[in-house]
Amino acid sequence: MSTLPDPAPIITSTSQAFWDATTEGRFTLQKCDACDLVVWVPRRTCPTCWQENLRTFDASGKGTVYSFTIIRKGSGEWKEVGPYVYAYVELDEGPRVQTNIVGCPVEDVHIGMKVEVEWHETGKGAAIYRFHPAG
Amino acid sequence: MTIRGAAYVAGIYEHPRREIPDRTIFEIHTEVALGALADAGLTMADVDAVFCDSTTGMGAFSLVTHWGLQPTYFDNTETGGSSYLAHVGHAAAAIAAGKCSVALVTLAGKPRSGAGVERMSFMPGPESGFESTWGVSGAPHSYALAAQRHMHEFGTTAEQLAEIKVAASIHAQHNPNALLPYAVTIEDVVNSPMVADPLHRLDCCVVTDGGGALVIVSPEVARSLGRTNAKILGHGEAIKHTNNGRIDLTYTGAVWSGPRAFAEAGVSVKDIDYASIYDSFTITVLQTIEDLGFCEKGKGGAFVSDGALVAPHGILPFNTDGGGLCNNHPSNRGGMTKVIEAVRQLRGEAHPAVQVPDCQVALAHGTGGSLGSRHGSVTVILGQENA
Numbered sequence: 001m002s003t004l005p006d007p008a009p010i011i012t013s014t015s016q017a018f019w020d021a022t023t024e025g026r027f028t029l030q031k032c033d034a035c036d037l038v039v040w041v042p043r044r045t046c047p048t049c050w051q052e053n054l055r056t057f058d059a060s061g062k063g064t065v066y067s068f069t070i071i072r073k074g075s076g077e078w079k080e081v082g083p084y085v086y087a088y089v090e091l092d093e094g095p096r097v098q099t100n101i102v103g104c105p106v107e108d109v110h111i112g113m114k115v116e117v118e119w120h121e122t123g124k125g126a127a128i129y130r131f132h133p134a135g
Numbered sequence: 136m137t138i139r140g141a142a143y144v145a146g147i148y149e150h151p152r153r154e155i156p157d158r159t160i161f162e163i164h165t166e167v168a169l170g171a172l173a174d175a176g177l178t179m180a181d182v183d184a185v186f187c188d189s190t191t192g193m194g195a196f197s198l199v200t201h202w203g204l205q206p207t208y209f210d211n212t213e214t215g216g217s218s219y220l221a222h223v224g225h226a227a228a229a230i231a232a233g234k235c236s237v238a239l240v241t242l243a244g245k246p247r248s249g250a251g252v253e254r255m256s257f258m259p260g261p262e263s264g265f266e267s268t269w270g271v272s273g274a275p276h277s278y279a280l281a282a283q284r285h286m287h288e289f290g291t292t293a294e295q296l297a298e299i300k301v302a303a304s305i306h307a308q309h310n311p312n313a314l315l316p317y318a319v320t321i322e323d324v325v326n327s328p329m330v331a332d333p334l335h336r337l338d339c340c341v342v343t344d345g346g347g348a349l350v351i352v353s354p355e356v357a358r359s360l361g362r363t364n365a366k367i368l369g370h371g372e373a374i375k376h377t378n379n380g381r382i383d384l385t386y387t388g389a390v391w392s393g394p395r396a397f398a399e400a401g402v403s404v405k406d407i408d409y410a411s412i413y414d415s416f417t418i419t420v421l422q423t424i425e426d427l428g429f430c431e432k433g434k435g436g437a438f439v440s441d442g443a444l445v446a447p448h449g450i451l452p453f454n455t456d457g458g459g460l461c462n463n464h465p466s467n468r469g470g471m472t473k474v475i476e477a478v479r480q481l482r483g484e485a486h487p488a489v490q491v492p493d494c495q496v497a498l499a500h501g502t503g504g505s506l507g508s509r510h511g512s513v514t515v516i517l518g519q520e521n522a
Contacts, residue, residue, distance in 0.1 A: 010264035019264075040380030041265045047379050067287070067384055069279035069331040075272035086269050086276055086331075088382070095380030098508075100269050111287045128268055 004084055004100060005077040008124035017056065018042045019126035025119050027061050027129060029093055030054040040095030061117035062134065063089040066096050070106045085109050089131050103132025137399045138224065141231035142238075143357035143364040144517065146175025146350030147475045149456075153314045153463060155344040156248035160191065161201050163243035163346045168202070171348035176360045177237060182350075184208035184235035186222035190244060190466065198241070208235040214374070214511025215503025216413065216468035218242075219349070221513045223474060224370030226351040236353040243346030244466020262377065266508060274415060274467075275339055277507030279331035282418035284384040286333060288433065293333055295436030296417040297324035300337050300460050302444035303414065307457025309486040314341045315461040324417075338417040340458075345465035347475055365481045365517040368402065368496070371395025376509040385433075387419075387502060388512025389426035396514035397428075402496055404428045407516075409480040409491045410451055411473035411499040414458040419502050420444075424451070427500065427514065446489040455480065455489035470501035470513070477517055495519050 011019050021028045030039040032046040033053040045052055068087035073079065085101040087109070101109045102118070115131035122128060148170030155163060164187075172178055185195045185206045194211040208229050212221045219240055226238035259267075271277060285291050301321055307313040319337060327337040357364045372395070375388035397403060404427065414420045421435040429451055430438040438450075446452035456462045456476040459469040477497040479485045496518045504510030 004270065007268055009268045010259050012259075012261060012264070014261055015264055037379070041262045043261060067280045067284040069276060069283055069334075070329075071270060071276050071331050072329055074270045078270040078272065081270075084270055086271055086280070088280060088384070096377075096382055097380065098266050098269055098271075111284065 004081055004102065006120045006122045006128055007077070008122045009126055009128060011126060014044060015042050022119060022127040022129065023125065025127070027059045027117050028056050029059045029095065030056050038094045040097060060092050063091040063115055063131065065101065065109065065111055065113040065115060066090040067111060068101060068109050089115055100130045101132070102130045136231065138227035138231050138370060139368050139399055139401065140354070140366055142227035142351050142353060142367045144223070144349055144367065144474065144478050145352045145357055145360055145364045146171040146177065147347070147478045148174055149347045149463065149472060149475050150345040150465065151312045153312070153343040153345055154247050155245060160243045160245060161197065164191070164198060164241045165201065167243060167346045167348035168239055168241050171239070171350045175350040175352070176362065177350060179204070181237045182206065182239045184226060184229060184238035186210045186226055186238060186240040188218045188242065188468070189213040206235070208238070214513065216415065216470045217501025217503035217511045217513040218468070219470040219474060220499060220501040220515045221372050221511065223349065223351060223367065223515050224372060224513065227367045227370065230351065230353045236356050238351040240349040240351065241346065242348070242466055242468060242471040244468065245344040246467050247342050247344045274505060275331045275334050277505040278416045278418055279334045281384040281422065281506035282333050285418065285422065288385055289436065291421065291436040293325050293335070294321050295440055296338055296421060297321040298439045299414070299417040299420045299444065300324050302439070302442065303454050303458040303460040305445055306455045306489050307461035309488045310457045310462055313457040313462040314343055316457070334416060334418070340415050340460050340464040340469065341462070342467065343463050343465050345463060347465065347471040349471070349474055363482050365478045366520055366522060367515070368518045368522060369396040369398070369400030369516040370514065371399065372511065372513040374509065374511050384506065385422070387422045387426050387506060388510060389423045389500060389514060392512040392514040393427040396516050400516040402516060406496045407451070407498045408494040409455070409477065409497045410453050411477045411497070412453050413469050413473060413500055413502040414454055414460045415464070415469060415502065417460070419506065420453070422506065423500055423502060427498070447491045452489070452491050455485050468503065470503060473499040473501060474515065481517055481519055496522050
């Protein structure tokens with residue numbers, strides 16, 4: 001299941017710092033100093049109070065499966081690698097992030113499953129995050 | 136000020152074909168435009184407002200050039216498959232404000248034959264790098280996330296979702312233009328190949344070429360046409376998005392667009408005689424029925440069971456043309472056909488086998504984009520002249 005493609009993400013000047021940290025194995029989040037909100041996805045201004053007071057911190061890399069699907073057949077470079085799991089993981093810090101669940105048979109994945117992050121180097125200035133069952 | 140009674144749907148046209156390799160997208164736009172104008176008893180020379188999505192290039196530039204029009208009003212609101220319902224509301228508002236009196240709304244696309252050039256490319260958003268990286272290549276993948284969560288929270292079953300496809304297929308039998316004009320069973324649906332758990336192939340809408348058009352006119356123009364027109368009673372729209380990473384996959388933007396439309400129309404769910412409910416997938420219908428208030432949240436599975444959606448005598452007759460699930464989903468966008476079938480019902484022009492008796496008030500709802508991330512929800516309520 002580590003046979004999934006590792007595509008380079010679309011990186012913008014806004015998300016550059018997030019993806020830079022991934023090459024060091026750090027999943028970073030932002031928190032608003034003004035209103036305490038944990039923000040996802042990365043941006044310059046808080047989506048609740050619109051201040052430029054966002055501070056970056058290292059997240060735990062732990063979370064819970066919020067929802068998932070087993071994709072039977074993808075397309076492009078994903079065409080022959082299925083079935084694979086596409087999911088929302090709710091991070092312990094709050095945000096629900098899209099990802100893949102790996103490291104277990106696809107039929108073992110379930111809502112409520114505890115998971116933790118692992119990194120897949122793209123070779124293009126970023127590692128992408130996937131999650132496996134928590135040990 | 137509201138749009139209630141400020142405008143009428145005077146012309147409708149659904150392209151009869153489902154695969155059109157021999158026409159360009161602009162030719163299909165033209166065909167459906169002329170078809171809807173003829174239906175209304177008007178001509179292109181009467182059109183003073185043009186509404187279209189973003190698939191024809193830069194707004195309406197190419198379309199009005201192609202048609203030789205000089206519109207006094209135009210709108211290129213793009214919310215995927217719900218765009219055309221937004222166009223209905225916006226056209227009514229523009230007519231109410233005196234900006235125009237004959238608005239033309241068109242849709243055309245060729246995803247089935249693939250021969251036409253689809254000039255649609257969107258600039259990536261700030262979220263794109265975090266959503267396009269995980270092997271998601273089709274709408275079923277994203278909608279499946281919503282279906283899975285709904286099942287988890289409310290105990291919705293695959294068989295209950297299948298009931299929606301079954302009802303649509305019963306209607307499609309009477310539509311000779313439908314891509315899939317035959318009835319299927321719950322077993323057919325749950326035994327069809329799994330695409331993205333828990334959605335099977337038959338939980339998904341069809342992929343068709345084609346298009347459709349609407350002509351929306353002022354009350355003065357409507358009166359001059361001497362035929363039954365559908366009065367626009369209300370409209371509501373909303374965008375539901377990922378909410379700073381706190382997305383709740385169990386509801387749609389219909390929780391906001393629905394009440395806005397009902398309030399403007401001055402009607403409630405019990406007044407709705409017929410509903411066109413956007414059916415990109417069975418789960419789209421189930422969640423929308425709950426969110427519009429036809430049943431309690433989480434009870435959609437029970438509601439759709441035992442023929443509730445089957446016309447003409449179900450509790451909520453829906454998608455009597457066979458819907459996107461069996462009939463037509465032109466350009467991968469189902470909103471246009473939703474309005475068209477609602478107007479047919481109000482005119483009494485649906486197939487006799489599925490015509491709702493004395494249909495006074497109809498609802499059409501669109502869901503464009505994805506339940507798994509962000510979508511535009513638009514609700515339109517139409518009625519007879521005296522509604």
